[in-house]
Amino acid sequence: MLGVTDRAISKWENGVCLPDASNMPNLCKILDITINDLFSGEVVDMKDNEKKLEKNLLEMTRIKEQRDKELLVMEIFIGVIVAIILLACIFAASFISMPNWLRITLIIIGIIPFAIGISYAIRIEQIAGYYECKNCHYKYVPTYKSVLFAMHINRTRKMKCPKCNKKTWQKKVILK
């Protein structure tokens, strides 16, 4: 009914991984349970509901925190790899004797993973954790465009806060 493989379902049942978040509402509808029941692994009694909900929310926050940290490490890794590929291609095209068309091809081969890698890295920079406004301390996830065009020093970016509208240097934080 969800259009997923039996292998995927087996993984959920064995606790190897969780269903994709976009599948969760449909899954709950099919099984006639709440999202809270799904996370608790049992049908939750109404009086325990609030306690369990709180625990599940904490658990989800912890999972997001962990994932965000991993993403930020992966971002550095991607950046280094694509930079090495680009430099190697430029180096080879500059110093090894070859026909000109091959030099140009080689540089293009270096630029393509660089462009893809950097746009992916900026996407991670956007969605992992939050940016904190220096003025009002509001924490938020900015748009891709504002992250892409903002001046930055390492992970601190000069952006406009959506709450107080002041343009400040905003630090990347993991916790909300």
Ligand SMILES: [Zn+2]
């Ligand atoms: Zn602000």
